[in-house]
Amino acid sequence: MCRLFAVTSEEPVSPMMAVRALDVMREGHDGSGVGLFLSDLGGPFEDLKGAPILSGIFSNEGLKRLDQYMMNLGFMTKYKMSIKVPKNPPPGVPRRDIYLIRAYEYPENWEGLSQGEIDQRLMMTRIQLRSMGEEKGDMIVYSFWPDVIMLKELGDPLTVAEYLRLDREELKARVIMAQGRQNTNYAINLYACHPFFIQGIATMTNGENTAFVPIREFLATRGFPGYIGYQSDSEVFTHILHFTLNRLGLSIEAYKHIITPLQDDDLEKHPDSPLLKQLKHSCRRLIIDGPNCVMGTLPDKTLFMVQDRKKLRPGVVGGRPGLYAMSSEMCGLDAAIPNRDKTRDFQPMHLDTAVIRPDRSEVTLCSQAEPLPLLH
Amino acid sequence: MLSSGTITPSTLSVKDLLWQIHWDRDRCTLCGRCTAVCPVQAIELGVHRKRTVQVPSLGDPGPAASSSSVYQVYHGIRQKTDPAYACVGCATCSLVCPNDCIMPYRSDEADKLRFHINRGGQPRYRGGRRNVPDSAAGGVLDRIKFIRISMLTDPALDAGRHEFELRTLLGRILPPEENLRIYREQGWIPPVREIYPLIIGSMSFGALSPNMWEGLQMGVAYLNEELGMPVRMCTGEGGCPPRLLKSRFLKYVILQIASGYFGWDEIIHSLPHMKEDPCAIEIKYGQGAKPGDGGLLMWYKVNKLIAAIRGVPAGVSLPSPPTHQTKYSIEEAVAKMIQSMYMAWGFRVPVYPKISGTSTALAVLNNLTRNPYAAGLSIDGEDGGTGAAYNVSMDHMGHPIASNLRDCYLNLVRLGKQNEIPLFAGGGIGKNGKLAANAAALIMLGASGIQTGKYMMQAAAGCVGSESDRCNICNIGLCPKGITSQDPRLYRRLDPEKVAERVVDVFLSFDTELKKIVAPLGRSTSLPIGMSDALGINDRDAAERLQIQYVV
Numbered sequence: 056m057c058r059l060f061a062v063t064s065e066e067p068v069s070p071m072m073a074v075r076a077l078d079v080m081r082e083g084h085d086g087s088g089v090g091l092f093l094s095d096l097g098g099p100f101e102d103l104k105g106a107p108i109l110s111g112i113f114s115n116e117g118l119k120r121l122d123q124y125m126m127n128l129g130f131m132t133k134y135k136m137s138i139k140v141p142k143n144p145p146p147g148v149p150r151r152d153i154y155l156i157r158a159y160e161y162p163e164n165w166e167g168l169s170q171g172e173i174d175q176r177l178m179m180t181r182i183q184l185r186s187m188g189e190e191k192g193d194m195i196v197y198s199f200w201p202d203v204i205m206l207k208e209l210g211d212p213l214t215v216a217e218y219l220r221l222d223r224e225e226l227k228a229r230v231i232m233a234q235g236r237q238n239t240n241y242a243i244n245l246y247a248c249h250p251f252f253i254q255g256i257a258t259m260t261n262g263e264n265t266a267f268v269p270i271r272e273f274l275a276t277r278g279f280p281g282y283i284g285y286q287s288d289s290e291v292f293t294h295i296l297h298f299t300l301n302r303l304g305l306s307i308e309a310y311k312h313i314i315t316p317l318q319d320d321d322l323e324k325h326p327d328s329p330l331l332k333q334l335k336h337s338c339r340r341l342i343i344d345g346p347n348c349v350m351g352t353l354p355d356k357t358l359f360m361v362q363d364r365k366k367l368r369p370g371v372v373g374g375r376p377g378l379y380a381m382s383s384e385m386c387g388l389d390a391a392i393p394n395r396d397k398t399r400d401f402q403p404m405h406l407d408t409a410v411i412r413p414d415r416s417e418v419t420l421c422s423q424a425e426p427l428p429l430l431h
Numbered sequence: 432m433l434s435s436g437t438i439t440p441s442t443l444s445v446k447d448l449l450w451q452i453h454w455d456r457d458r459c460t461l462c463g464r465c466t467a468v469c470p471v472q473a474i475e476l477g478v479h480r481k482r483t484v485q486v487p488s489l490g491d492p493g494p495a496a497s498s499s500s501v502y503q504v505y506h507g508i509r510q511k512t513d514p515a516y517a518c519v520g521c522a523t524c525s526l527v528c529p530n531d532c533i534m535p536y537r538s539d540e541a542d543k544l545r546f547h548i549n550r551g552g553q554p555r556y557r558g559g560r561r562n563v564p565d566s567a568a569g570g571v572l573d574r575i576k577f578i579r580i581s582m583l584t585d586p587a588l589d590a591g592r593h594e595f596e597l598r599t600l601l602g603r604i605l606p607p608e609e610n611l612r613i614y615r616e617q618g619w620i621p622p623v624r625e626i627y628p629l630i631i632g633s634m635s636f637g638a639l640s641p642n643m644w645e646g647l648q649m650g651v652a653y654l655n656e657e658l659g660m661p662v663r664m665c666t667g668e669g670g671c672p673p674r675l676l677k678s679r680f681l682k683y684v685i686l687q688i689a690s691g692y693f694g695w696d697e698i699i700h701s702l703p704h705m706k707e708d709p710c711a712i713e714i715k716y717g718q719g720a721k722p723g724d725g726g727l728l729m730w731y732k733v734n735k736l737i738a739a740i741r742g743v744p745a746g747v748s749l750p751s752p753p754t755h756q757t758k759y760s761i762e763e764a765v766a767k768m769i770q771s772m773y774m775a776w777g778f779r780v781p782v783y784p785k786i787s788g789t790s791t792a793l794a795v796l797n798n799l800t801r802n803p804y805a806a807g808l809s810i811d812g813e814d815g816g817t818g819a820a821y822n823v824s825m826d827h828m829g830h831p832i833a834s835n836l837r838d839c840y841l842n843l844v845r846l847g848k849q850n851e852i853p854l855f856a857g858g859g860i861g862k863n864g865k866l867a868a869n870a871a872a873l874i875m876l877g878a879s880g881i882q883t884g885k886y887m888m889q890a891a892a893g894c895v896g897s898e899s900d901r902c903n904i905c906n907i908g909l910c911p912k913g914i915t916s917q918d919p920r921l922y923r924r925l926d927p928e929k930v931a932e933r934v935v936d937v938f939l940s941f942d943t944e945l946k947k948i949v950a951p952l953g954r955s956t957s958l959p960i961g962m963s964d965a966l967g968i969n970d971r972d973a974a975e976r977l978q979i980q981y982v983v
Contacts, residue, residue, distance in 0.1 A: 263585030265953035269961040276847030337610035340850045342957040
């Protein structure tokens with residue numbers, strides 16, 4: 056089963072903190088891979104907040120094709136971080152030419168575009184690069200978005216992190232999500248590795264998504280070009296969240312009502328029952344059937360955790376104002392933030408969404424039985 | 432047959448019949464119950480003359496001139512061989528025989544009777560289902576296995592103790608974005624019913640006896656009101672008794688309108704008196720058992736009560752036209768009819784068409800996707816049953832449900848409307864007794880719900896019909912169990928209370944079995960509609976056709 060760890064901190068922290076937490080939880084993962092999502096970046100990227108950052112793995116030929124493609128679009132490299140690796144990777148880690156993290160300047164002709172249009176174009180650029188890479192096997196692209204860095208690789212998380220020297224200053228971030236283990240339910244494929252990302256939204260999940268096929272079919276037929284991939288059954292959680300926020304214009308509090316709607320009796324009693332019934336009906340194909348624990352980050356750097364209706368997966372939130380973490384296992388949280396009031400730790404149950412807002416002052420709990428924030 | 436008798440082309444011997452009555456003279460008490468009860472008068476009192484040879488014993492000094500032949504008369508039964516009186520194999524004679532001395536047996540070879548059931552130029556018509564004697568081997572639905580068992584990567588669930596929400600939706604569901612927009616603008620959102628995924632399919636008041644109908648309705652009411660299972664039942668084309676129309680139980684009823692419009696006078700007149708809206712309106716365009724043919728209630732069954740409810744004279748056959756006569760194109764048929772029906776109930780009741788399985792189902796479906804009022808599509812496969820139809824229609828017309836349903840579902844997926852128009856499948860579900868397995872297979876192939884009729888008749892009332900041409904006399908109102916008869920002497924055999932109890936038994940056991948299927952697949956929060964990754968079949972062609980896994 057995947058091990059998940061997410062942290063949000065006032066002071067930028069090194070991704071090694073998250074990787075070490077994964078290592079503590081290693082009993083439960085098979086060390087077959089690691090995925091990292093970094094946002095609210097510190098280091099040199101802090102000054103480049105608006106500039107889209109491309110993260111991925113490239114071969115030398117792929118890099119040439121990337122440069123050509125980006126140049127044609129009018130993107131200028133603003134800052135690049137090179138991860139130089141020793142000639143021989145450790146056992147279980149493939150040899151790669153380039154781990155690329157590069158910030159770009161927007162093309163001149165994008166000036167004056169609406170934010171929505173820019174968001175759309177950034178996503179389309181990532182998708183285009185991904186499909187070019189799939190054609191020739193020379194590029195893997197994880198994200199192309201301002202203030203977001205992603206890194207995924209096969210191998211034991213700690214070994215990979217040391218090999219890539221992730222303790223460097225440039226990679227410090229205030230929001231970090233980390234997942235240990237490659238997807239073993241399907242073929243080993245870096246695109247199957249959590250966290251998944253779309254337009255500022257990232258989630259990672261443990262557990263199996265038994266309703267995967269109907270959900271995938273539903274998302275894939277929404278006519279939205281970003282709903283692709285699905286090398287892992289967990290990618291749908293990211294896209295459902297995107298659908299909830301961006302297509303339905305709802306807030307994170309509604310996410311749980313989409314993926315695990317209340318049962319009919321509880322629904323009747325809910326103050327927003329008419330709206331929730333409509334959501335339950337029209338989003339019926341997005342109901343997950345678990346067992347899953349989902350952690351994620353929103354575009355505004357809010358961190359959240361939800362459980363499925365069955366609550367068969369562990370998950371704990373804890374910390375102190377200014378530093379909170381979410382972990383799939385208690386020992387991961389203990390390793391990351393030992394000095395915290397453990398009596399304030401919270402394990403979300405089947406109705407809860409635990410949310411840590413960008414001010415990092417507290418863990419907000421929102422129960423599905425409570426009224427929803429007003430619709431705008 | 433006397434040597435001086437005449438042999439006509441249709442002179443048959445018992446051997447030529449499909450069903451042959453075996454009768455045991457030694458055990459018969461000559462009580463006469465079998466001949467009295469036989470619905471088709473296939474047996475009659477037989478007076479048989481018999482010679483026994485009595486050889487005098489050697490020491491007997493009796494008169495040598497007397498004959499050794501002794502003629503005796505004995506009584507028993509005789510099976511008629513006239514095709515009009517051929518035994519139908521219902522075995523009601525065995526049911527009533529106190530000594531188990533009589534039983535119909537199926538002929539060991541293909542009968543000759545089949546060549547002669549068209550006297551007067553009238554082809555055979557009957558009730559029942561498609562005759563497919565090899566069906567015990569199992570159709571496609573029976574052979575589908577559920578292969579995606581939750582093992583270690585996720586826990587299987589406890590079917591007995593976990594919470595399940597196995598409900599489905601009947602009604603047009605809008606795309607989420609549009610749904611929210613209209614909700615915010617307080618516009619009209621199509622009505623949607625949350626119902627149990629197993630629906631009692633359309634069997635009319637008229638096709639069924641009053642006792643059977645009442646039993647089904649009572650069972651449905653009990654399931655809803657006492658057990659909290661939102662089970663629904665469709666009326667079929669025969670109207671609805673006015674007391675039910677004006678009762679609160681109407682909400683458990685799907686009213687059907689078909690091409691004969693039988694019973695709709697009564698329904699329209701009851702509109703102002705209705706306390707509740709019906710669950711939905713089903714517009715019948717076709718029936719799986721006799722696709723392209725209209726409904727038929729033969730004159731035998733049109734008594735005063737039926738005639739009153741249907742608004743017709745008694746004692747005449749009631750053939751509905753094959754199509755709705757006022758319509759000439761699908762656009763009109765669907766749009767006008769659906770909208771008029773919506774209007775009758777103030778746009779509060781879902782309206783959906785029912786068609787028979789056909790290769791043109793996709794065209795119908797595509798049309799419905801463009802009609803914002805269509806609340807679903809019900810497809811009735813070739814194995815559906817009927818109260819009366821031509822034998823040729825039943826045996827040879829129609830489309831199997833599995834691939835028809837699957838094609839429609841995949842088409843909806845291509846259009847991205849898989850959640851918007853629920854598909855309901857019927858026709859031979861559970862015909863070999865595997866109701867839950869068949870239903871689950873169809874749900875995972877893409878059906879939102881299942882309609883079943885024959886299974887209810889068999890399980891809830893003891894119908895003896897089978898795919899091997901047993902009984903099948905629903906059309907002439909002589910049902911030996913009283914299920915499809917309108918003769919009080921016959922239908923009083925059926926106790927409505929007992930039917931209701933059996934209906935409840937069927938739904939409760941179905942529910943447990945359905946959970947026993949979905950729980951190991953890790954599903955409990957929602958009905959696994961379209962979860963085709965869970966399905967496998969040991970037939971490569973079927974797997975390819977249905978786009979499920981081939982497993983051996």
